[in-house]
Amino acid sequence: MTTVNAPIRYPDVASPKVMTARAWVLVVLNFVLPGSAQVLAGSRRLGRFGLGCTLALVGLAIVAGVVYLIWPQMIFSVFTNEWSLWAVQIVLIAYAVLWVVLALDTLRLVRLVRTRPKARGWIAGFTTVLLVLFAGGAGYGAYLVNVTRDTVASIFAVQANAAPPVDGRYNILLLGGDAGADRDGLRPDSMTVVSIEADTGRATMIGIPRDLQQVPFPKGSPLIGSDYDENGTGVYDCGSDCQISFLYPRVEAYDQDLYPNAEAEGSNAGIEATKDAIEGALDIKIQYYVLIDMQGFAQLIDALGGVDINVTERLPIGGDENLNEVEGWIEPGQQHMDGTTALWYARSRHTTSDYDRMGRQRELQTAILTQFQPANVLSKFQGIAQAGADVVKTDVPQSTLAYFLDLALKTKNLPVDSVELVPPAVDPENPDWDSVRQSVMDALVLSSSKTSTQ
Template sequence: MTKRAWWLVVLNVVLPGSAQVLAGSRRLGRFGLGATLMLILLAVIVGGSYLLWPGTVLTVFTSTIGLWAAAAALIFYGIVWVVLTLDTLRLARLLRAAPGARPIIAGFATVLMIIVGGGAGYGAYVATTASGFLADVFVAGPSEPPVDGRYNIMLLGGDAGADRDGLRPDSISVVSIEASTGKATIIGLPRNLEDVPFPADSPLAPIYPEGYGALKGCYVSACMLNSLYTEVQLKSPEMYPNAEAEGSLPGIEGMRDAARGITGLTIQYYVLIDMEGFSDLIDALGGVDINVEQRLPIGGDEQFNNVDGWVEAGQQHMDGYTALWFGRARHGTSDYDRMARQRVLQEAILSQFNPANVLTKFQDVANAGAQVVKTDVPQGMLGYFSILAGKTKELPIGTVDIVPENGIDPENPDYSAITALIDAALVPTPEPTPAP
C-alpha cells in the first residue's frame, strides 16, 4: 500500500488525471487527462508559433483579451490540479500505508499542490494586473507603418517636482529606429534651444512664422524649447482639440511639432517619463546602480547654500530620492551635464527591468510605472516593438547631440546645420571604395 500511494502521487505529478483512471473515478480521470493533454497541446502550439511568428504571439499576450485569457486558463488549471491532488491523496489510502511513510507522502503531495496551485494563482494575478497596467499606460488604436523605413519616437523627461509649477520637459530627445535592423539613434535636443521652427501644417506655424518667439516673443517668460509645453498646455490648449482623445496632451503635441520642425522627421509616437515619479519606480525595483562622475548637491542654490545633502561621486546604489536628485541637480554643472545624467538614469532603470525584480515586486512596479509613463504607443504595437527592441539591444546606439561642442549655439541655432548633423547620423555617407 505504501508503494501504491507513492505510485499514485507520482502519476498525478507526471500526468494529472492518470491516477484517477487507474484507481478511482474514471470520469474525473478522463477529464483531468483531457485537460492535461490540452495544456500540453496549447504549450506546443504557442511555443511553435513563437518560433515562427514571435511578434504575433507577443502581440496576443500583451493585449487585454490575451492576458485575461491567460489568467482564466491559469485559474482553471490551478483548480484542476488542486482537485486532482486532493483526490489522489484520498485514493492513496494513507492510513493503510507504512506509518513512517504517511507524512512524507502527504507532505510531498501537499507541497507540490501549493507550489503549482499557488504559482498558477500568482500567474493569473500578474496577468490581470499587467492587463490593467498596459491599458492605463498604452492607448487603443491602429498601428502605424514606419516612415522612410524608420520609427521616430519623441522621449520627454518631465520634471514635476514639488518646487515646480506644473511639469516641464527638461530632457528632450528623439529616438529614431530603423524598422528593418533595429539600429537606434538618439537625437538629444537641449531644452534651451531658441527660435524653434515649426512644420507648415502645425497650428503654431502661423503664430511663429520665423520660429518660436523670434519676432515678438512668446506668452511665457522664456521662449525656449521646453517652455513650449507650458505655453500650449496652459495658454492655448485649443490649438490641439483632439490631443486628449488620442492619448496625448496639447503641450505634448506642441513639443511634437517642435521636434518635427527641428529634426525634419515624422514623429509617430511620444513617451513622457515623469522624473518625479521615477522615485517610486526606483524604490519598487529595489534601487538603481549608477556611477556618479562628480559630487552633486541635493537642493540648495548656486552658491551651495541650504544644501540638504550630496550625491557622492563613485559607484552608488541609489534609492529613489537620491536617484531623482542625481537627475535633477543643476548647480555646479551645466544643462548639458544634466541632460547626460538623466539619460544615464533612464538607461539604468531600463537595464534593471528584468523578470526577477519585476515579478517579485510586480504590484509596486505596475503602480509606479502607471504614474511614471505616458505614451500614445498603441497596445497592439507592443509585440512588434518588443521584437524590434531585441534587435536594438544587439547593436550600438548612435547619438546626435545638439550642443556647442558640435558647433550649435542654442541661443542662435543654425537649423540647417542641425538637420545636416541628423541626416549624417541617420544616413551615413558610404565609405569610398579603395582604388584597385
C-alpha cells in the same frame, strides 16, 4: 486475478507497507502527470479529463516556446492583446481549480488511515506542498495576467491608429516631465528623440536642450500665426523668454483649443505643441511620444532593482545654487543606484551645467535600456507594472505593442548612438537650423551604415 493484476486499483488494504508504497506512487504520479492517479486508481472519467487538460497545457507551452524562438512577435501579440489575455487568465484559473480537485481526490484515493502511521504526515504534507505549488502557481499566474491587462489598458491607447515608419525609422519623443513643488504644472525637464531603424532596431538618441529658442514650426502647425508666433514668421517667438520647454505648460494652461483632438488621440495639447516644435527644429516626423513623470521615476528604478552607473564627478543631492542644505553627495566611481539616487543623478544641476545634466539623463536612459534582463523584469513584474502605470503616459497604440517589444529586444542587443544639440556645436539662443538638421541627418546615416557593416 483482478486484485493481483491491478494492485494500484485493488490493493491489499490490510498491508500498511503496500498501502504506503501505493500512496507514494499515486501522489508522485499526480505531480508528474495530473490525472494519471485517477486513471489508475479512481474515476477514469475524471482522470482522462485531467490528463487531457494537462497534456493540452503542456502542448500549448511547448508550441509557445517554439513559436517564440521562431516568431517572438506572435507571442508578444498574445500577451499584449486584451482578449487573448482574458483567455489566458481563464485557462490558468480553470487549471488551478482542476489541480485542487485532482490533488484532493488523490489524497482520498491514498487512504491515509491504511498507510503506516509515520508516513501519513509526510504523504499529506507532500501533497499539500504540491497543491500549493501547482494551484497557487496557476492562480498567481492568472493574477499577473490580470495585472498585465490592466497595465496595458492604463498606459497604451486602445483606438489609436498605428503610424508607419518614415524613411525606414520610428522617431519617438521621450519626455521627462518634472512637476516639482517649485513649479506650476508639469514642464519637460528632458527631451530626447529616440530614432529607431524599423528593420534592425538600431537606435540613435537625439538630445534636445530645454533652453532651445527660436524654434521653427513645421508646415500646417496650429502654432503658426498664434500667440507663439508673434512676428508671423513661423518661428517660436513670444517675447523675451521662449524656451522650447515652456511650450508644454503654456499651451496646456492657455491654448488647449489649438489641438482639439489631442485628448481623444491619447495625448494632450502641451505634448502636441512640443512635438510640433521638435519636428520643425529637426525636420523629422515624430510618430509617437512617451512621457515619464520624473517624480515617479524613482519608483520605477526601485521596482527594477536599481541601476549601475559610473559616476565621473561628485554631485550634490538637494540644496540650492550656493550648495546650502545639501542632503548628501553622489561620489565618483561605479555606483549601484536606487531610485532616489538615480533621480538625483539625473536632476542634479548646481555644480554642473544643464548640458551636463542632459548627458547624465541620456546615460541613465541607456543604462535602463541595456541593463535590465527579461528574467529580472519577470521576477519583479508586479512592482514594475504598477510603477509603469503611475509613471508612463504614451500614445503608442496597443495594436503595435507586439512589434515594438520585438524591436526593443533587437535594440537592446545593439549599441545606442547619440547626438547632443548643445554648445559649442549649437547656440541654443540663436541656432543655425541648417547645421542642426545636418548633424541629425549625419548621425542617422552613420548609425545605418554601422548596422549594414555588422
